[in-house]
Amino acid sequence: MGKRKLKKTLGFWDILMFGVGGIVGAGIYAIIGEAAALGGNMLWLSFVIAACVALLTGLSYAEFVSRFPDSGGSFEYIKQSLGYRWALFMSVFMMFTGVVAAAAISISFADYLSRLWELPSWIIVIGIVGLMALFNIIGAKYSSYYNAFATIITIAGLAVVIGVCMPEFGSANLTQLNTNGWTGVIAGSALIFFSYIGFEDLVKMAEETKNPEKVMPRGILLSSLIVLIIYVLVAISAVSVMNWQELAQADGPLAAVIKTKLGGIGAIGLVVVALFATSKTILSNILGTSRLLYDVSRDSDIQWLKKFTTLSGIGNTPNYAIVATALIAIAFGLLGNLKLVASISNIFIFIVFGMVNFSLIWFRYKHRGNKNKAPFHIPLNINNIPLPTLVAFLTILILFGYNLYNLSQGHL
Numbered sequence: 001m002g003k004r005k006l007k008k009t010l011g012f013w014d015i016l017m018f019g020v021g022g023i024v025g026a027g028i029y030a031i032i033g034e035a036a037a038l039g040g041n042m043l044w045l046s047f048v049i050a051a052c053v054a055l056l057t058g059l060s061y062a063e064f065v066s067r068f069p070d071s072g073g074s075f076e077y078i079k080q081s082l083g084y085r086w087a088l089f090m091s092v093f094m095m096f097t098g099v100v101a102a103a104a105i106s107i108s109f110a111d112y113l114s115r116l117w118e119l120p121s122w123i124i125v126i127g128i129v130g131l132m133a134l135f136n137i138i139g140a141k142y143s144s145y146y147n148a149f150a151t152i153i154t155i156a157g158l159a160v161v162i163g164v165c166m167p168e169f170g171s172a173n174l175t176q177l178n179t180n181g182w183t184g185v186i187a188g189s190a191l192i193f194f195s196y197i198g199f200e201d202l203v204k205m206a207e208e209t210k211n212p213e214k215v216m217p218r219g220i221l222l223s224s225l226i227v228l229i230i231y232v233l234v235a236i237s238a239v240s241v242m243n244w245q246e247l248a249q250a251d252g253p254l255a256a257v258i259k260t261k262l263g264g265i266g267a268i269g270l271v272v273v274a275l276f277a278t279s280k281t282i283l284s285n286i287l288g289t290s291r292l293l294y295d296v297s298r299d300s301d302i303q304w305l306k307k308f309t310t311l312s313g314i315g316n317t318p319n320y321a322i323v324a325t326a327l328i329a330i331a332f333g334l335l336g337n338l339k340l341v342a343s344i345s346n347i348f349i350f351i352v353f354g355m356v357n358f359s360l361i362w363f364r365y366k367h368r369g370n371k372n373k374a375p376f377h378i379p380l381n382i383n384n385i386p387l388p389t390l391v392a393f394l395t396i397l398i399l400f401g402y403n404l405y406n407l408s409q410g411h412l
Contacts, residue, residue, distance in 0.1 A: 022198025
């Protein structure tokens with residue numbers, strides 16, 4: 001018997017919006033102040049470095065997803081290259097990353113909502129994770145509708161930040177290093193990387209995408225480039241309006257930036273935008289992690305995991321996997337600290353990204369005599385080994401080291 005398949009309901013624009021929406025999420029609202037403390041006025045370069053490393057890894061994902069358009073994402077790619085046991089081992093890291101990221105962002109959502117409406121944080125965490133799980137249960141297409149709506153609002157909010165700050169462009173010296181020097185710029189990149197992990201969830205939508213071999217690679221690469229432009233403009237805007245010391249100390253840094261230009265009403269408006277940004281990030285994390293659990297269970301011989309392969313409900317979705325993911329996210333959300341959990345998520349996503357890059361290198365090496373190329377084939381190869389993937393693997397290791405540095409220095 002072949003694998004049971006998910007419904008193909010998503011087109012290119014759905015994938016592009018999921019890609020942009022998954023990356024332009026809570027990270028830019030929560031992390032930019034901490035990154036400014038490290039990179040100073042060169043905050044924008046920290047974003048560029050993180051984006052370039054993410055984009056290089058995105059090439060690996062694009063090639064793998066064009067060859068194996070499966071809902072397992074990284075799990076499937078590692079399995080095809082290194083074998084099932086390695087993939088099963090790494091799936092623990094993948095699921096931990098997705099669940100903890102959802103938990104961290106639910107804490108951020110609670111912090112934002114508490115500025116407008118006083119409620120206990122535990123009620124907000126349970127409520128928002130439960131609501132986003134419900135969207136997932138209804139189906140990927142309806143999740144796509146909410147994601148698209150929230151993404152438009154999120155990008156509009158960032159566009160307002162850029163628009164009102166643009167007259168100040170040129171007022172700050174964007175090449176001035178702070179006391180942390182170049183170490184601070186790269187350490188800032190390692191921290192900011194949390195804001196770029198969205199396409200790891202995106203590839204898990206391949207099985208629900210029409211013509212995924214062509215649509216997914218285009219969606220990954222184009223969404224990464226769009227986000228790079230947005231983030232660099234936001235970073236320049238922030239340091240042009242506020243000095244980096246004030247930005248680093250601000251409670252809600254982007255809200256503080258807007259408040260300097262539009263007053264209290266503008267700050268409240270940006271808080272509302274942040275609620276949409278954080279909620280859709282939770283949606284994406286639950287969606288991606290539940291699809292991973294579904295695929296691991298589908299490929300496994302462990303009987304108790306088979307429950308997570310059940311497809312049911314309006315959207316014919318893996319409901320048990322969605323509920324399990326949501327419950328674990330709530331448990332972490334009730335215990336976690338946003339800054340610490342973001343750092344832990346970074347560690348695990350670096351491990352996963354590093355393994356995906358290594359898996360592609362190994363897969364290409366094993367099949368170096370095979371002339372049957374993937375629909376998307378990374379260029380610049382030596383003996384069938386893609387040089388961009390080698391660079392991605394090495395830069396991931398460097399940022400991983402700097403992320404450990406951030407922890408050891410007490411920046412988080």
